[in-house]
């Protein structure tokens with residue numbers, strides 16, 4: 078059976094669990110115990126020894142936590158956090174089902190800490206072809222708990238206090254706290270529109286002189302996310318070559334977040350920094366099974382690069398998660414083995430998924446325009462940002478909710494119109510949040526019926542405006 082894990086399922090699931098917990102508390106007399114402990118627990122809570130460790134202070138806010146809570150509260154149509162609301166490819170879910178029943182009982186036990194042998198073998202086979210060099214599965218690949226942990230291991234394993242790390246804005250939000258946690262200093266550079274009325278993610282560019290000015294002797298690394306979340310920009314070969322040349326000139330590490338590597342729309346092309354001359358030596362590339370196979374809940378990712386850099390990541394990984402879930406690694410490995418056979422054919426999921434998404438992208442762009450927003454057409458990924466400022470007079474924003482206008486708008490849209498999204502200012506540094514405030518980010522890897530519902534909600538709103 079294929080379980081369609083929609084957000085309403087999640088809400089039902091959490092409500093059901095809450096009821097069960099309450100029932101358990103009543104029947105076990107735990108309620109009484111809880112009341113009795115309140116005074117002692119408040120004394121404990123005020124002890125300075127139990128406060129958040131200093132290194133995490135200032136990092137408490139998290140856009141995902143905030144908007145998932147809001148979604149649970151208002152139960153809107155969810156075009157917020159990025160995940161598909163349809164089934165993953167059947168060969169991948171079948172693989173997981175087969176693994177569960179496999180006669181090899183060891184598939185339920187710990188596997189190799191740096192990556193399950195079958196998984197790293199499959200990754201090596203795939204990326205060796207992509208990069209044009211043989212990647213050693215045992216020394217040049219690390220399997221992680223999602224791309225998130227790969228980023229964490231990379232930043233923790235490579236960045237020292239005092240190091241500067243260049244982050245291109247808008248950026249996937251966790252880069253900044255991770256760099257700060259490592260004691261590093263993030264140095265931000267925004268992608269800037271190259272013309273009035275930008276309407277395409279390619280209209281947002283790195284200003285070359287500005288980028289040059291960010292590099293100095295303290296620069297340890299630059300993080301490049303292509304295709305970019307939330308903008309959908311796919312960096313061109315020329316843009317990446319410019320970055321590469323600066324990395325070589327200043328002896329800088331290049332961290333490539335390529336989780337949306339297979340989600341690029343024609344005529345654009347995903348270009349891999351690690352395949353550039355001399356760049357393998359200073360590049361770590363990060364990927365995600367969640368994005369590759371539409372299984373975000375499996376939280377499986379990886380990083381690859383030269384052995385001496387991967388050792389840094391492995392050290393961070395073995396001192397945190399240490400080893401990832403075995404059955405999902407085995408299933409993803411089997412999934413890749415099938416995709417390797419189909420590579421560059423119409424059967425390939427890497428070809429069929431972007432094709433499917435292209436029509437959703439077109440549909441979303443039209444209904445957002447129809448309602449008076451100005452969408453930025455993404456070249457890749459499954460998010461679309463849209464300028465909503467023309468609609469501001471028609472939304473009753475709660476100014477107490479946040480200092481950021483886009484947070485207020487998403488809160489209003491969620492609470493009142495029952496449609497949720499993500500505020501893009503979350504993807505900017507404090508100084509540059511204003512660049513994201515006129516935009517809203519919608520996720521379009523959703524069933525057509527749900528995109529139609531979103532359109533209907535916005536159309537209903539439009540009727541009240543005219």
Ligand code: PMP
Pocket residue numbers: 222223224225226249302305306334336364365366367368373376377378
């Ligand atoms: N990088 C980017 C750009 C992302 O959008 C995400 C979210 N999927 C991640 C990394 C983390 O991916 P994962 O879910 O595999 O941890």
Ligand code: GLN
Pocket residue numbers: 141157158159160306
């Ligand atoms: N990458 C996904 C997004 O941008 C999920 C992020 C997350 O859950 N932290 O929506």
